[in-house]
Amino acid sequence: MSGHVSPKSLYYSIFGALMVLTAITVFAAYVNLGNLNAPVALAIATFKATLVVLFFMHVKYSSRLTKLVVATSLFFLVILLGEMMMDYASRGMGVVLPALQ
């Protein structure tokens, strides 16, 4: 009846990984990667987040419906961020269809 019980060792290794990744994030911030600084920081954060979601929150062993709920929330977050940035990014761009003039 009880859900999936993960071994203690798994939790400690995930904890270790998260601490190391935090250190890497801080270290990476001090290295000048030009345009890549932000994507790198976000990539590390997303990787840490995935670790927490899959192992600490047991989504790896959960039902398909739980995975669907997680995917839905990310999908609509991407819609929110993506469509708005589509507007702001294309502001200075004039119009894509000059041919219609």
Place this chain on the structure above:
Amino acid sequence: MLDTLKLPERHYLNNGHGLKSWLLTKDHKRIAIMYLISISAMFLLGGLFAAAVRVELMTPEGDLFLADNYNKMFTMHGVVMVFFFLIPSTPAVLGNFLIPPMIGAKDLAFPRINLLSLYIFWVGAAFFFYALFAGGVDTGWTFYTPFSSFASNTNVVPTALGAFISGFSSILTGLNFIVTIHRMRAPGLTWFRLPLFVWAHYATSLIQVLGTPVVAITIIMVFVERAFGFGIFDPTRGGDPVLFQHLFWFYSHPAVYIMILPAMGVISEVVSTFSRKTIFGYSFVAFSSLAIAVFGFIVWAHHMFVAGISTYSAMVFSFLSFSVAIPSAVKTFNWAATLYKGAISFETPMLYAYGFFGLFLIGGLTGLFLATLGVDVHVHDTYFVVAHFHYIMVGGAIMGYLGGLHFWWPKLVGRMYSEFLSRISAILVFVGFNLTFFPQFILGYMGMPRRYHAYPDEFQVLNIMSSAGAGVLGIGYLLPVIYFLWSLKYGEVAGPNPWGASGLEWQIPSPPPTENFKEQPVVHGEPYEYTPHVAREANLV
């Protein structure tokens, strides 16, 4: 032969008396009744504000109210109607009452959270009433910054917090429905045997759960801006008022689908029952509800075509906005096809369904004008838009809600209402509505802007027609209060299935016992089974 039917001795209404048994109830049916009373009161209040607006607009000079007071009238009309009546109407009353019996469950998944949702709704309404008695608010129900964040000196914060709190009531109802529909269906009740009313509420709950948090955080940003002087949308510090509009409409467009989808669910049930025929294209109607819920989230910037968004993104949003129109069209065609070769009778719920057809058709089709870029530039923020969304919200959502109320009233209280008076009210509402809002399309294309309390003289004739129509509409809405209250004591006993309908909720006594089903029902057949033995002549008039 009708008097052989007697009310069941024990049912959810007389199972426990006194205020405590109601205020601490965990029974979804009692919570639905309390929601019915609360939102009817708010509908009456909103209607009074609307009456004030219509009386003011009879004269071009706008001499009844000062400009400030008129601005407060239309703002509070908007806030009360949107946040405190339309969003909760069909889901919180009919959805709360009917989803458990329709899927064969004893109650919703989280009864305590359901009661909490009602209390949160009351707290939100209390915040609004505080703002009302402290002098009202004049920002429009849209709270656009920078006017709402630093230029308005009325009670913006209490009203915004009222809307913020009532948003959580909507989230909790949505969450409750999603878990109930997923986890508590009776054995044998697969997704494709669910009544379309349940499908529509599942899609509505998705929107409630996905959209409401974004407007909640937007209201928090306006709150911190006003209360602490932060500068998120403040143009003098580099903030962007258009960002507020993006975040606001990300919720507020799907919110109009929260209002119309439950009404569509009601119409599917009513049309099928009163033409004694299974719904035409069941899976298409069901998936149309989901399609409306999902597409509703990608189209919001058609509210902002002239707000300074980039030309390129305006074109993308205009293209996507047409994708939302298609599922609504498919649903309407399927309802019409359901009537073909049916055995149609015109009791009041069916009259409201016909009224819904007439008004929702016009409302939906005028949406095409607003999705088309060229026309929208001209008619944006004019009375054309006011007429469009009233045709959808009042013509669609309220006709659906009233139709549902008339259809399931016997199940709610176990007694019938006066058929003659209710038909009169259905016709009055339809006629009054058209007389009120159709002239506004013409006013809109003539260029009369929204939220004007004084207007040039050439618009006066149409405005007087509109105000006259509002009077008729008001009477049409007051009639049901009379005969519904009258039916509580003197209505003839309805029995479990007065309309010969085919849902699980019609197989339990009316009013139903607290635990809905004596033993767990098992579902075998298809949802809309109208074999002759189901159409019980005894009850059909």
Place this chain on the structure above:
Amino acid sequence: MGSFGIPLFPEQASTFARDIDALYLFILAVSAFFALAVSVAVVVFGIVYRRRHAGEVGARIEGNLPLELLWSIIPTMISMVMFGWGASSYFHMRTPPAEALQIYAVGKQWMWKFQHLEGQREINELHVPVNRPVKVTITSEDVLHSLFFPSFRTKMDAIPGRYTQLWFEATKVGEYHIFCTEYCGTNHSGMIGKVVVMEPSEYQAWLAGGGVEGTLVERGGRLFQDLACNTCHLDTGKGRGPSLNDIVGKTVELADGTTTVVDEGYLRESIINSQAKIVRGYQPLMPAFQGLVSEDNLVALVEYVKSLSPTATTAAPAAATPPAAPAAASTNPPGAGEKN
């Protein structure tokens, strides 16, 4: 055009009006057809298949796939036609022709202030020549407003902190409404006015009256001296600020490596929020004039700087982009993720 005394359309007084009214009638026709078709069907079915005897039950019809596809695809195609026509007219409305007459509009709580290049300043009234494209650059001093010419079928919001623009070409002499259509407070319904379309000769006579303080460019020049801009912005470019000669319409290299096109929005932003886009090779020394220069004077300064670039047309087609986004708009390469 009216029917039994109630007007149904506003005057068709601009080149857009005919096209937009035609599009409106097309959609009206399509909507009327579908509305009537379904209403008639619903009523006829209601009568023909009304219940004859009590126990009657409808026919067992589950659905019909071809029919479903039919009434999904046809509405989709029709709406694509509406989209295409609407988009092309929208695009036409949002790209002003190069030789348009430039007018500045400043929305302020409950009045419209218009400024002509020749120096005239009008409140709630706008005189324009007939049959000549007019480009109105709009901004607001306080809250959101929206400049609406119903007879010209065009509208654009006035947003504090940035320039937006609309254009029209009046085709009929006469007086038409100006409305504010974005709710802006107490006297929102009083923020209305008249646009007076005049014959070119009459317009020149009206212009001859001339602004009392001279043309916009002259007023801008005086402000340029008074605010001591010339102490840093020397013609040679050797001063603390870059030279302002002949820069409008050109792309300029910024300190953070990106480039931007010099247009009205960039000029306004560089005065109001001077640190936003510093030209390469110069220090961020220029104070921000936010709150020190009113919108009306800002417009004069921008016109003055534009007058220093005789070669550039005010809005070359290629650079006919709507003015850069708000006060400190990002013109970095577009992209969804953060950039640097």
Place this chain on the structure above:
Amino acid sequence: MSNAVAHAEAHGHAEHHTALQHHFETMQQQKEASTLGMWVFLLTEVLFFGGLFMAYLLYRTWYFEAFAEASRTIAIAPGAINTAVLIGSSLTMALGVRAAQTNQRTATVRWLIATIFLGLVFLGVKVYEYADKFEHHHVPGANFISESPWAAQEQIFFSLYFTMTGLHALHMIVGVAIMSVITWMAAKGRFDEHYYTPVEMAGLYWHFVDLVWIYLFPLLYLVERHN
């Protein structure tokens, strides 16, 4: 959809657990319902914070220098310590849930108290950081003082900083409150290997709050640290 009735026979003795509510058929159905409900709630939280991240994304693209300048004025050490503290509290939370699953009451209580303690440490560091901001007049509004040329846009950064970390801290406070109630129930022995749902739900909420901080830390503290 598994037929809920048949499934119950397989767990005869678990049928009438004291914690089974009247409207559920089996404990399994009740647990699945609670889990789905919690995840849908977390979905609303994702979109709730999503609105703030949208504002952050836009203003960072527009005013990158102001964000970099303002972010440099915030000390990294407290932020980094807080991140470590929160990841630690996620570990203790996960171990607490595991202890509840395996019916070790004292271990559950011990781990939950550790989680509450780490949560309070996090809030303490937050109070220290906010006090530091008040000192430096970095709170946006009337008395905001900054000599940098981007003073106005820095106010937007700090507005977002206070709104995001303030909302996150509020969620921490609510989390600590819920955790205390759960710990008290665990101490009373209300949970066993058949019914530990409240502990698991509190765990999901806590991990989510940690998740939000995992994103807040780089976005607010490390905008541009290299010279």
